[in-house]
Amino acid sequence: MVEILVVVGIFGGLITLVSGIFLANFELQRRTLAIQKTTGEISYAIEYMGRAIRMARNDHENTCLYEDAEGFTYGIPEEGNGIQFIDYQEECIKFFLDDDEGIIKKAILQDDDSWEEHNLTSGALQFENFESDANVTPDNEEDLYVKQPSATILLDVRAVGGGEYSERIWWDAKVQTTIARRRLDIERYHD
Secondary structure, eight states: OHHHHHHHHHHHHHHHHHHHHHHHHHHHHHHHHHHHHHHHHHHHHHHHHHHHHHTOBOOTTOSSSOTTOTTOSEEOOTTSSSEEEEOTTSOEEEEEEETTTTEEEEEEEOTTSOEEEEESSOSSEEEEEEEESTTOOOSSGGGHHHHOSEEEEEEEEEEEOOGGGTTOEEEEEEEEEEEEOSSOOOOOOOO
16 A cells, blocks of 8 residues: 555656656747747838838928938937828838837828828737937038938837736847938039
């Protein structure tokens, strides 16, 4: 009887150990999948924004950017975060963080001065901040085209678990990238 109790005790200890390892691996796999989903969504958002930003044009008529920004390429939207510019199709575009929903949105200025908004991220991530250096102003007007041929964007993002893990933060990061214009509409001067 004592031998059976010892064997049952050892077997129970082994089962507990194996179960603990299995649960730890399950938790690690869940975390890894959350990180992969997060990095995939961030990569998509940055690539999408980057493609549009690369083709930005200077706002020579001051139709898209804030006052006193005539000739600039990039500006800050009225929401105070994100980036605003004229795209290659001559549309006024802005990418910004919707603070209420924690998602990145794209908006296109309509003829009636309203904005047509589209979600760029799914809401599976919580974006905390979206900054750009689009408010950098040139030192003087001669350097206008040289000073804004690129834009740097910075995103603060976190992945939060779902279901019973809804309060758990799986991943928290700052992502920064600089995007250079490809289609420079620089005026050429000939002597």
